Amino acid sequence: MSTPASGVWFAPGRANLMGEHTDYNEGLVLPFALSQGVTATVTRRDDGLLAMRSKQMPGDEIITVGVDGLRPASVQGWAAYPAGVAWALRAADVPVAGATIEIDSDLPVGAGVSSSAALECAVALGLCEVSGIAMSRRVLAAVARQAENEFVGAPTGIIDQHASLLCQAGHAMLLDCATRDITQVPFCPSAAGVSSLVIDTCVPHSLADGAYARRRAQCEEAARQLEVPFLGQITDPADAGRLEDPKLRRRARHVVSDSARARAIATALAEEDGADVYRDIGDLLTAGHASLRDDFEVSWTQADVTVETAIDAGAYGAKMIGGGFGGSVLALVPTGAIADVRAAVTRTFTERSWTPPAFMEAVPSPAARRIA
Ligand code: GLA
Numbered sequence: 001m002s003t004p005a006s007g008v009w010f011a012p013g014r015a016n017l018m019g020e021h022t023d024y025n026e027g028l029v030l031p032f033a034l035s036q037g038v039t040a041t042v043t044r045r046d047d048g049l050l051a052m053r054s055k056q057m058p059g060d061e062i063i064t065v066g067v068d069g070l071r072p073a074s075v076q077g078w079a080a081y082p083a084g085v086a087w088a089l090r091a092a093d094v095p096v097a098g099a100t101i102e103i104d105s106d107l108p109v110g111a112g113v114s115s116s117a118a119l120e121c122a123v124a125l126g127l128c129e130v131s132g133i134a135m136s137r138r139v140l141a142a143v144a145r146q147a148e149n150e151f152v153g154a155p156t157g158i159i160d161q162h163a164s165l166l167c168q169a170g171h172a173m174l175l176d177c178a179t180r181d182i183t184q185v186p187f188c189p190s191a192a193g194v195s196s197l198v199i200d201t202c203v204p205h206s207l208a209d210g211a212y213a214r215r216r217a218q219c220e221e222a223a224r225q226l227e228v229p230f231l232g233q234i235t236d237p238a239d240a241g242r243l244e245d246p247k248l249r250r251r252a253r254h255v256v257s258d259s260a261r262a263r264a265i266a267t268a269l270a271e272e273d274g275a276d277v278y279r280d281i282g283d284l285l286t287a288g289h290a291s292l293r294d295d296f297e298v299s300w301t302q303a304d305v306t307v308e309t310a311i312d313a314g315a316y317g318a319k320m321i322g323g324g325f326g327g328s329v330l331a332l333v334p335t336g337a338i339a340d341v342r343a344a345v346t347r348t349f350t351e352r353s354w355t356p357p358a359f360m361e362a363v364p365s366p367a368a369r370r371i372a
Pocket of ligand 1: 019020021022023024156157158159160322323324
């Protein structure tokens with residue numbers, strides 16, 4: 001296959017059915033790819049420069065850096081993500097060329113739907129292909145995560161990049177973050193008259209601030225006290241109960257119970273179809289939200305109110321998705337109740353003078369790919 005000088009790559013955002021903050025604990029996650037995502041038009045250049053521009057940034061400013069001079073934290077703002085990918089590829093001894101990179105996106109930023117990973121993955125695929133380099137998607141996911149962890153400085157886990165690069169249309173992906181085993185489970189709610197709806201609470205979050213990192217440190221401390229390398233190795237909630245510190249006990253209980261719920265949903269999806277399974281999964285979603293709110297303490301008022309209002313208006317269940325402290329809620333809603341759920345959540349936000357929520361249909365979609 002000849003090396004293209006230029007092309008367009010698309011990488012999707014993700015929603016996560018279950019398993020929040022379990023990825024860096026080497027537990028289970030169950031994401032699916034969205035139809036919305038990031039598009040990167042990548043053109044090879046021979047002068048060793050990366051020239052980056054995003055249609056979402058005011059002024060259409062072009063940010064130019066030399067690939068050779070890239071060091072962690074040497075680029076700030078949105079361009080740190082594409083630059084970080086080039087840096088991480090070079091750090092893995094992959095001789096990526098300079099490139100002009102133009103970004104477009106229909107994913108909201110800071111909404112907990114993985115816009116950063118989508119940006120990284122679209123750029124990673126494009127840079128590799130115009131540089132004539134073939135890499136496995138699993139390795140590319142690790143490279144993109146390294147860019148986010150070490151170049152951008154956000155201590156995230158592996159779910160987002162794996163979801164963007166490895167999910168399949170009409171499926172959710174059960175990923176064991178310890179072994180990296182993947183099981184694709186059929187997930188097609190529309191066939192059962194159910195919609196999965198992402199409700200953006202329009203409270204932006206950031207993973208590079210301290211709260212996410214503090215949760216991670218607490219989990220590491222809990223694992224240390226329980227004498228396991230990662231909390232994901234604990235499957236009996238009674239083990240989490242052995243922790244003396246009540247906060248660490250709650251953190252560990254969340255990780256153990258969310259992994260168990262991820263497995264339960266995957267099993268239910270694999271074994272049954274029809275609307276009834278979505279009622280049961282809805283209950284698990286709501287239980288997952290309660291655990292994130294009470295045990296892991298990463299929810300926020302608008303998310304709690306959205307979950308409650310959506311269920312009162314007919315949703316089978318709902319939970320916050322992503323790192324928390326802002327972002328979106330995922331609800332499973334019988335299609336006939338969609339209008340009621342949207343109206344009820346919008347009304348509740350208006351009554352409280354909050355920024356109006358935004359709604360996105362979350363259709364389980366294919367992974368990242370070249371589109372032109
Ligand atoms: C963010 C991170 C992920 C994961 C989730 C919480 O999306 O990027 O690695 O930890 O939060 O499940």
